Amino acid sequence: MINSNGWAAVLERVSRYIGASGAFIFELEGVGNQRYIRAPYYSENYNPELVSSYLASHNDQELLDQDTFARLSRPTDQIQLISDEVLAESETELQSRHNVKQMLKWGIRYRAGALLNKDQVNLDRFALQFSPSAGPLSKEHFERAALLMPHIAKALNVSRPTKQLADKFQSIADCIDMLVIGVCITDAEGRVVHLNQEFQRQIASYPVFRKDSLGRLVMHSDSLGGALTELRGSLDNHGRFGARPRKEAIISVIENRPHTLCIEVAPLTSANEFGEAKLNGHIIYSMDTGNSYAIDREMLTSVFSLTQAEASILEMLAEGMTNLQISELRAKSVETVNSQVKSILEKTQSANRTQLIRVATNIGASFVRAPSSPK
Numbered sequence: 001m002i003n004s005n006g007w008a009a010v011l012e013r014v015s016r017y018i019g020a021s022g023a024f025i026f027e028l029e030g031v032g033n034q035r036y037i038r039a040p041y042y043s044e045n046y047n048p049e050l051v052s053s054y055l056a057s058h059n060d061q062e063l064l065d066q067d068t069f070a071r072l073s074r075p076t077d078q079i080q081l082i083s084d085e086v087l088a089e090s091e092t093e094l095q096s097r098h099n100v101k102q103m104l105k106w107g108i109r110y111r112a113g114a115l116l117n118k119d120q121v122n123l124d125r126f127a128l129q130f131s132p133s134a135g136p137l138s139k140e141h142f143e144r145a146a147l148l149m150p151h152i153a154k155a156l157n158v159s160r161p162t163k164q165l166a167d168k169f170q171s172i173a174d175c176i177d178m179l180v181i182g183v184c185i186t187d188a189e190g191r192v193v194h195l196n197q198e199f200q201r202q203i204a205s206y207p208v209f210r211k212d213s214l215g216r217l218v219m220h221s222d223s224l225g226g227a228l229t230e231l232r233g234s235l236d237n238h239g240r241f242g243a244r245p246r247k248e249a250i251i252s253v254i255e256n257r258p259h260t261l262c263i264e265v266a267p268l269t270s271a272n273e274f275g276e277a278k279l280n281g282h283i284i285y286s287m288d289t290g291n292s293y294a295i296d297r298e299m300l301t302s303v304f305s306l307t308q309a310e311a312s313i314l315e316m317l318a319e320g321m322t323n324l325q326i327s328e329l330r331a332k333s334v335e336t337v338n339s340q341v342k343s344i345l346e347k348t349q350s351a352n353r354t355q356l357i358r359v360a361t362n363i364g365a366s367f368v369r370a371p372s373s374p375k
Contacts, residue, residue: 007041014152015043018144020128021108022046025156026066028122037062050106058099065099069113070121077118077244077349079149081128083137084111103129110135112145116153118243119348120303120363124156150239157245158266158285161367180293180369182286184209185268190216190232193281202286208252208261209286217284224252224263231265232282238267246358247351254290260354262287289357292319295365303363304347313340317353318360 011023022043030036036059039051055062065087072082088094095101103109109132116124126149130137161179176183182199186192192215195203203209212218219225227250231237241247250263268283295318301311316326327337341353350356361367 008044010152011041012043012045014148015128017148018128019130019134019141021131021134022129024127024129025116025152026125026127028063028066028125035063037066054099054102058102061097061099065111066113066125069127070115070125073113073115074118074121077241077247079114079116079126079146079153079243081112081114081126081137081142081145081149084113085136104132107131110137112137112141114145114149116149116156116243119359124153124243126152150241150243153243154239154245154248154266157362158264158283160362161285164366164368178368180291180367182284182288184217184284184286185281186217186284187281189214190218190281192217198288199284199286202261202288206252206254206261208254219252221252224250228263228265228284238265244349244359246355246362249355249358251352251354260289262289262354262358287358287361289354290320293357293361293365294318295360296363299363300360304344306344306347310340310344310347313337314344314356314360317341317344318357318365 007025011025015021015023022045024039024043025041026037026039028035028037037055039055042051065084068087069082072086073080084094088097103111108129110130112128112130114126115121116126128145130141134141161181162176162183165175165179176194177197179196179198182202183194183196184192184199185194192211199209203211207220208224209217209219219228231248231250238248239245245264246262248264250265252261252263254260264285264287266283266285268281295315297311297315300306300314301308306314312330313326316329321329323337323341324334326332327334330337344350345352345356348356348359350359
């Protein structure tokens with residue numbers, strides 16, 4: 001997990017390892033003629049005023065370029081880096097563009113882009129810039145980027161709940177109990193450093209997690225325990241599904257019911273607010289998909305080209321309803337609902353209902369419950 005202030009240093013190290021001048025993570029906002037691009041994170045060697053000035057001056061061209069990178073990067077689960085050779089019909093045409101001329105003045109000659117989030121394509125757009133002497137991009141550039149991009153994608157994705165918390169409150173430690181998903185922080189030996197209230201509830205309610213005699217977080221099921229051990233074992237075990245990290249999640253079906261936990265694990269090197277400056281442990285998120293979650297129906301309909309009936313069913317699934325309950329409420333046969341759910345799974349590229357709920361909540365849902373009113 002990386003906080004907002006840490007991304008500048010991380011992206012600086014990433015760009016140095018790949019052999020680039022710098023790296024960005026872009027986000028696109030607005031619709032139609034009101035679309036614009038912003039850069040929430042970029043390498044620490046970049047001047048914030050110059051970045052803001054460039055994006056304001058070349059917004060339209062950058063949107064076109066980013067759309068091209070996205071279109072070519074989206075088809076698979078793996079993250080594919082696309083070089084700027086695809087941005088124009090010829091080298092001469094590319095060099096004649098005003099934004100390229102501006103970058104050349106700053107010593108940037110080559111670029112590449114990729115989608116780190118292939119479900120919500122307006123977020124987590126990764127970009128690299130290279131000096132004239134570093135390019136054109138070589139096989140080694142692509143190979144080194146391929147090693148790191150899945151980890152960046154996963155870090156951005158799993159940190160979203162705590163980022164929502166940080167955006168609203170000054171101290172995550174004081175407010176972590178307001179998250180509607182379970183959070184557990186463990187040290188290098190697997191010992192529990194901190195549990196939020198939702199994680200404690202899940203331990204008490206379901207036969208999934210427990211603390212052993214040494215205070216380590218373990219799982220009742222051998223198969224799930226093996227998956228958790230594997231994810232804790234090496235950084236190489238993270239990011240295997242790149243821009244769709246939900247497919248890496250551990251799924252625990254509780255007593256053969258459609259009630260499941262979606263468990264995601266990420267490396268954590270420090271947890272200062274919890275008294276662990278040097279941790280080398282992990283943060284574990286556990287989402288109880290039997291709970292009710294408010295999702296952004298309109299955005300999901302647009303992102304995945306859902307029909308109105310499918311969008312309505314997805315909303316009910318996010319409220320924790322079973323297919324039988326949905327069929328009764330909509331006065332449709334279970335077979336019809338099953339078919340519609342199957343269509344939703346295919347459109348969202350989800351292997352099962354748990355992955356579906358995870359991606360639905362990741363797009364526009366709030367993970368922070370409203371503060372309780374004072375009595």
